[in-house]
Amino acid sequence: MGFALTTEQFDAFLAGLARDYDIYAPKRLAGKGAFSGTDLIAYAPVQSLAEIVFDRKTFYSPKEILLPISQTLFYFTEEAYREPQQQQRPVIIFLRPCDVHAVKRLDQIYLHNGDQADPYYRERREKVKFFVMECTEGFDSCFCVSMGTNRTGEYAVFLRLEADRVLCDARPEFTPALAAYGREAPFTPAFIEQNKISVKTPEKIAPAVYGHPLWSEYDSRCIACGRCNVCCPTCTCFTMQDIFYEDNPRCGERRRVWAGCMIDGFTDLAGGHSFRNKYGERMRFKALHKVYDFKKRFGDHMCVGCGRCDDVCPEYISFSRIINRLAEVSDDE
Ligand code: SF4
Ligand code: SF4
Numbered sequence: 001m002g003f004a005l006t007t008e009q010f011d012a013f014l015a016g017l018a019r020d021y022d023i024y025a026p027k028r029l030a031g032k033g034a035f036s037g038t039d040l041i042a043y044a045p046v047q048s049l050a051e052i053v054f055d056r057k058t059f060y061s062p063k064e065i066l067l068p069i070s071q072t073l074f075y076f077t078e079e080a081y082r083e084p085q086q087q088q089r090p091v092i093i094f095l096r097p098c099d100v101h102a103v104k105r106l107d108q109i110y111l112h113n114g115d116q117a118d119p120y121y122r123e124r125r126e127k128v129k130f131f132v133m134e135c136t137e138g139f140d141s142c143f144c145v146s147m148g149t150n151r152t153g154e155y156a157v158f159l160r161l162e163a164d165r166v167l168c169d170a171r172p173e174f175t176p177a178l179a180a181y182g183r184e185a186p187f188t189p190a191f192i193e194q195n196k197i198s199v200k201t202p203e204k205i206a207p208a209v210y211g212h213p214l215w216s217e218y219d220s221r222c223i224a225c226g227r228c229n230v231c232c233p234t235c236t237c238f239t240m241q242d243i244f245y246e247d248n249p250r251c252g253e254r255r256r257v258w259a260g261c262m263i264d265g266f267t268d269l270a271g272g273h274s275f276r277n278k279y280g281e282r283m284r285f286k287a288l289h290k291v292y293d294f295k296k297r298f299g300d301h302m303c304v305g306c307g308r309c310d311d312v313c314p315e316y317i318s319f320s321r322i323i324n325r326l327a328e329v330s331d332d333e
Contacts, residue, residue: 002187003168003178010166011048013181017092018047021129024065025094026053043093052094054161057139059312061233062093066106066124067258073120075253090127092156096135097191098142098304101149102233103130108298109236129156129173138192141307143320146199149304151191158189199323201291201301202330209288212329215280221315222262222279228309228319229260234290234302237261261286287322 005013017023025046032040041056043065074081103125110121132155144150157178158169167187170178229235239259244252259266262282267275276282294302309319 001170001172001175001178002185003170003175003182004185004187005166005168005178005182007049007164007166009181011050013177014046014048016177016181021090021092022088023047023092023094024062025051025131026056026058027051028053028056046094049161049166052133054133057142057306057308057311059308060231061102061306061308062095062099063102063106063233063235065091065093066103066128067110067121067236070255070257071120072253072255075251077251086123088124088127090129091124092129092131094131094133096133097152098135098144098147098149098306099233100130100132100152100154101147101300101304102306103128104154105234105294105300105302105304106236108294108300112298130154131156132158132189134158134160134190136190136192138195139307139311140196141310141318141320142192142195143197143199143305143307145192145195145305146197146201147301147303147305150193160187160189195305197307197320199305199320200327201295201323202327204330205288205292205326206330209326209329210284214325214329215284216278218280218283218317219278221317222283223315224262224264224279224282225314226260226263227312227314228286228317229262230258231308231312233306233308234304235260237266239266261289283317283322287319287326290319291323291326 014023023046024043026041027044027046029040029042029044031037032042041053041058042060043058043062046052072084074083106121107125110118111125132152138144156171157174160167167185168178168182169187169189229237237259238256241255241257242252243255261276262279276285290303291301294300303319303323307320
């Protein structure tokens with residue numbers, strides 16, 4: 001059902017929701033950018049429409065709300081262990097269609113990848129509602145249309161920001177609240193139909209792809225900083241860390257902490273062994289995982305075409321270009 005709210009009415013709607021939900025949205029964090037004097041657009045709690053950034057893409061994705069960068073799984077002593085009590089309130093996340101698809105990729109890994117769902121992820125995920133921000137222009141590095149992630153129907157509320165009002169399409173759960181603050185108005189969500197960048201994903205991978213010289217270019221261009229991993233809404237890898245307390249080393253906690261396939265140490269094994277030491281080999285692994293292996297196993301590509309990895313790479317390495325090169329090489333074989 002459609003509604004129209006003035007910006008003041010929408011702020012009142014948000015204030016009402018804040019009684020029951022923590023609300024996260026893209027926000028400008030002053031002075032937090034990578035370079036001095038620059039701002040960072042990232043997910044943070046918001047209380048008003050004016051705080052929500054609609055005209056920029058976030059550097060980090062909403063993934064960190066569902067999957068904290070560092071999460072304590074349990075505390076331990078010599079005799080016992082105890083899981084932390086989860087006290088998180090229900091959460092509303094303002095996000096774009098591609099990021100809704102990205103959360104579905106996280107669901108695939110953490111909820112549907114085997115017999116057991118991950119209880120830590122499930123607990124957070126069950127409390128999340130999506131407020132989708134209409135996205136009809138996209139940004140320079142986006143390729144969501146090629147990846148089929150430009151549209152979504154999975155939202156509690158879909159909203160379009162206009163000059164002095166907000167148009168919303170709401171599922172029944174939120175229609176009473178919207179009706180209390182705004183008025184009914186016809187509204188059909190729109191989606192982006194064309195990006196500046198398009199990619200072609202490979203249908204099959206020829207054996208020659210594995211040793212192809214295209215990857216060696218990244219041995220020297222990539223610096224293994226891992227920015228492309230941490231900004232990616234669909235990277236799901238973590239490592240385990242046991243922390244022993246200084247004042248009582250017999251007690252501690254086990255944490256899982258984000259890890260990434262481009263970062264040194266990711267493949268270290270007992271005995272000093274390590275795989276994919278060359279950065280080009282890591283790039284090959286990441287590319288095949290994002291646009292081949294995952295689809296083969298689960299039916300959708302892991303990459304949702306958000307373009308964040310292109311935006312953040314300090315070496316200007318373009319992942320969309322890599323996908324196209326991979327497809328060219330595969331099709332030539
Ligand atoms: S475009 Fe890059 S950051 Fe975005 S989902 Fe694909 S691999 Fe991840
Ligand atoms: S962000 Fe760029 S330089 Fe850093 S690991 Fe990724 S591809 Fe390599």
